[in-house]
Amino acid sequence: MQDKIIEALRRNANDDAVSLAREWVAAEPQQAQAHRWLALALQQDNQLEQAQASLDQALALAPEEAALHLQHAGLLLALRQLEAADQALDRSTALNPNEFSAYLMQAHLALGREDIDEADRLIRLAERVDPDSPELGAVQGMVALRRGELDRALGVLSAAVERLPRDPRLLYALGFAYLGKDMPAFAEQAFRRVLELVPDNQALRGLLVQLALRQGHVDNAAEVMREVLASKGGDTPGLRRLAGELELASGQPLQALEHLRPLLSQLPGDRGTLQMLLVAWQRLGREEEASAALDAALEAHPQLHDLWLARLAIPAVGSPEAVAVVERWLSAMPDHVPALEARMRLHDMNEESDAAEAIARRIAALEPGRVSAEQRIVEALLLRDAPAAAAHVQALVDSAPEAARPSLRSWLGTVQDRGGNPAGAVATWLQLHAEQAATRLPLPPQAKAPVEWPALGGVADDNAMRPLFVWGAPGSGVERVVTVMAAGSRVLRADRFGATPPTDGFQNYLTLQRLATDALTPEQLVQQWREQLPARGIADGNVIDWLLWWDNALLWALRPQLPEGRLVVAVRDPRDMFIEWLALGAPAPLALTSSMDAAQWLARSVEQVAELHEGDLYPHLILRTDEAVNDPAAMGALLEQAFGVRFPQVRSLGPGTVEAGHWRRYAQVLAAEFLYLTPVAVRLGYPEA
The missing domain is CATH 1.25.40.10 (Tetratricopeptide repeat domain)
Incomplete structure (x- = not known):
């Protein structure tokens, strides 16, 4: 239903959007999102007071949902109903205020239907009319919020609030900018200032309860909740549900039950209420x-x-x-x-x-x-x-x-x-x-080992930096190792496999070529890596860095420049690794265009692991995952044995994969590929057949 409403709004079929939203509300009257989209449809149809009523109903059902509060802030701006803000606007009489307001109204509607580019376009038009309007700053801040440009949003909204310090609409938006920056104490301060100006905003009190809980201030949250429930119009289903959640968090299931039990008739199909009721009854x-x-x-x-x-x-x-x-x-x-x-x-x-x-x-x-x-x-x-x-x-x-x-x-x-x-x-x-x-990505290049490696540097006694690199070739189960390590460490970084990876040499396929041609020095490679650690949330250099690829040629830089580092390599029988790669792919989205090319590339990768181990080329640990890839307890025990510390139990390591020795079923079908993989398997200690 939501998609149909959005489609109607985008083609300016306001009547259709309102009709669809009313159908949704009639079918699910206790669904906050239904009331939210009715509010937006009514707002686009210029039925602002009815939109306000619908949004109030949504907030009564879900006072803890930040998105509803953000829409409420936008609606207040569109309504232009708060006298304090209107009196503060200082426009030239030569401008057309109706045109300016229309741009702002349309921008808010675009924000409501998540059409951020259209909202930005309308803001630019409004900016031509009145570039210095604090009201415009509020909408600019909201657009920045929706785009994730949190620093810009804070800057714009803070400047607007300085000019209109008693405008609840701006304070509302500023609170959400602080929320986006994960600064709940500042967000709470902004929202409390809103309440000073608009004391009957009960839904916002519910959001304050959530903020107090996020900061661990259970007593403050309880105090706010008691005030809310005792106030006129404060005993709404959504706030009563919040009260039950608060009592459960405080270890008071009986009091939680008193709040939640009446909701069975008011919100009989509300999943959150039912879950809390079950918890209270069970306790x-x-x-x-x-x-x-x-x-x-x-x-x-x-x-x-x-x-x-x-x-x-x-x-x-x-x-x-x-x-x-x-x-x-x-x-x-x-x-x-x-x-x-x-x-x-x-x-x-x-x-x-x-x-x-x-x-x-x-x-x-x-x-x-x-x-x-x-x-x-x-x-x-x-x-x-x-x-x-x-x-x-x-x-x-x-x-x-x-x-x-x-x-x-x-x-x-x-x-x-x-x-x-x-x-x-x-x-x-x-x-x-x-x-x-x-x-997919091409297979990473592989370099030949040099005749002689540079000397391994010394580690000063007072050097507390002990970075750990983790890598495994496709099929090694390295992602399962990382799953358990991540459960026990806050410094593990898997961002190299995400949408915003670091841009250092460990992420770049051309690094080996650049090192070989002196376009990149070993000192520069390590220094670039160090410089990007703070942006990755690592202040002291102690990181567990899951690498996208590995080649022993990186040791040309790591041996002299980062001797305090360590490398953990996940391996299993290379023939099982090959089968898993074929069947399930790999954490790094590598292209596999030919089974023979892939087998030869994998054999060379594992040969490098053998050379690393046999020559003790760098401080390292080989993790044989053969018997643990499908068993969270066994994987935890493997890591505990390797590192001497206990790791938290994880529920799952991911989709099941091939068991150890599964490759034998493919001995005939993949006989040619196994000719390359079997010698290195034997070299690692696995049976030939």
């Missing part, structure tokens, strides 16, 4: 009360999905009571796919395989391509007819839209692998890699 040991209360709510509202999920959370998983709840759910909503999925899982838990498959086929008939159903159907086929399972997935690939085909083709390869068809799996995986090659 108090009142499962029977919980069941009775939710059953009563379901009598009145049998079509609410989240209410059924809450009821299903009470009995033991897979128990007869859970089955009874799901059967009731299906009676109330016989074609509701999530209810059918719950019944399918319960059939599997109770080893009723045929019934589970039957439900899966029913789901697939209702919603063709539904992942849960198709996976269950394929699992059943794999047990009795592996070629049929592969054919079923192939049919899904053929009928899927283009964007969905890569993941489905990857699944097809996995099904062929599990079904004993290694040749089919390899062909499927290689086809997928070929299709993606144009959007």
Whole structure:
């Protein structure tokens, strides 16, 4: 519905947008987002007072949502209803104030529908009319906020507030700029100044409660909440929900229950309320009360999905009571796919395989391509007819839209692998890699080892800097190592794989060539890396830096210039690494255009690891991940043994990968590729066959 409203707003079909939004509100009257979009549609239709009423309703339902408050600030600016701001505006009488206001109004509407470029265009038009208007600064600040230009937003809004220190609209926007900069104390100060000017803004008090909680000021939050609930009009469903959250955070489940229980009739399908109610009941040991209360709510509202999920959370998983709840759910909503999925899982838990498959086929008939159903159907086929399972997935690939085909083709390869068809799996995986090659990185260049390495520098006794580099070739499981390391360290940086990586030599494929030609000196390489650490949140140089690529030629710089560093390399049997690379890709999006080229490149990469280890070329640690890639506990134990410290338990290391020794199933299909990988596998201590 949201997308339809946005589309109507963009084509200026205001009546359609309002009608769609009213339909949404009628269907989900307790959904804050429905009221929010009705407010925006009404605002665009110039029904400002009705827009204000709708937004007030949204804030009553979700007073903790910052986006609603930001829209409220924009609406106040559009309304131009606060006398203090109007009196402060000092415009030349030669200008047309109506034209200026129209530009601002349209800019706010564009912001509301997330059309940032259009808002910016309108601001530039308004700037021609009155470039010095503080009101204009507020809108400029909001545009900067939406673009993530937080420093600019703070500067613009702070300057505007200096000129209009009692304008609640500007203070509102300034508070959100501080929030964006993760400066909750300053944001709280700005919002408190708003409340001094507009004391009846109860929703803003709810946001102040959230800010106090973020800063660990539970007592302050509780005090504000008591004031809110006791004030006229302050006892709204959204604020009462916040009160329940606050009591739970304070370890007071009974008081939380007192706040939350009445909301079952006011917000019966609100997921956040239901989750907190379940927590309160569980802490108090009142499962029977919980069941009775939710059953009563379901009598009145049998079509609410989240209410059924809450009821299903009470009995033991897979128990007869859970089955009874799901059967009731299906009676109330016989074609509701999530209810059918719950019944399918319960059939599997109770080893009723045929019934589970039957439900899966029913789901697939209702919603063709539904992942849960198709996976269950394929699992059943794999047990009795592996070629049929592969054919079923192939049919899904053929009928899927283009964007969905890569993941489905990857699944097809996995099904062929599990079904004993290694040749089919390899062909499927290689086809997928070929299709993606144009959007992937080329394989990193590899240099030959020099005749002699530069001497390893000394480390001063008072040097507390001990940076750690982490790397693993494709298929090594290095990303699983990093998952556990990240759980135990705040200095691990994986930004080299993100949208804004550092721009040092470790990120640049041309670094080896530049080092070889003296276009980049070893001193410059290390100095560039050091200079970028503060921007990456590292003040003292102690970082765990997950590298995009590695080549021993980097030691030409690291040995003399960073002797205090260490390198951790993840490895497993190179033949298993190759299979995983084919099947699952790699953390670095590397192009794999030929199985032979990839095998030769991988063999050279692992040979460099062997040379590093055998020659002790740099302080390093080899982590053999063969037995731990699919086991979080085993990976934690491996790292604990390596570093001598305990790592937190993580729930998952990611999608399952090939088990150790899986490569043997491909000994014939990939015999030519394994001719390159087997010698280096033996060199690392793995069996030849």
